[in-house]
Amino acid sequence: xxxxxxxxxxxxxxxxxxxxxxxxxxxxxxxxxxxxxxxxxxxxxxxxxxxxxxxxxxxxxxxxxxxxxxxxxxxxxxxxxxxxxxxxxxxxxxxxxxxxxxxxxxxxxxxxxx
Numbered sequence: 001x002x003x004x005x006x007x008x009x010x011x012x013x014x015x016x017x018x019x020x021x022x023x024x025x026x027x028x029x030x031x032x033x034x035x036x037x038x039x040x041x042x043x044x045x046x047x048x049x050x051x052x053x054x055x056x057x058x059x060x061x062x063x064x065x066x067x068x069x070x071x072x073x074x075x076x077x078x079x080x081x082x083x084x085x086x087x088x089x090x091x092x093x094x095x096x097x098x099x100x101x102x103x104x105x106x107x108x109x110x111x112x113x114x
Contacts, residue, residue: 015075036057
């Protein structure tokens, strides 16, 4: 399914989302709950490891059954995309050290894209 991005914002705002949110010590959750999981954002090998990133996955448990939920968070440094018919999706801020240089088989260095 291909959808249009209606708006991209970096303003200090409060948004509600049903999608996993990048989770750090600075993440401000206003309402909702979930579980924090370490996930691979992409299957890009860096050196000899696959880096894991913490994400808060909105979910609630009722009678030992896990149901989808939503989170209301205060946006600080994250990028937020409003997607047509879907809602808000929060993307973590890509730090300079995340754009790691990868050495190709021929010995030339190229910058990986995140």
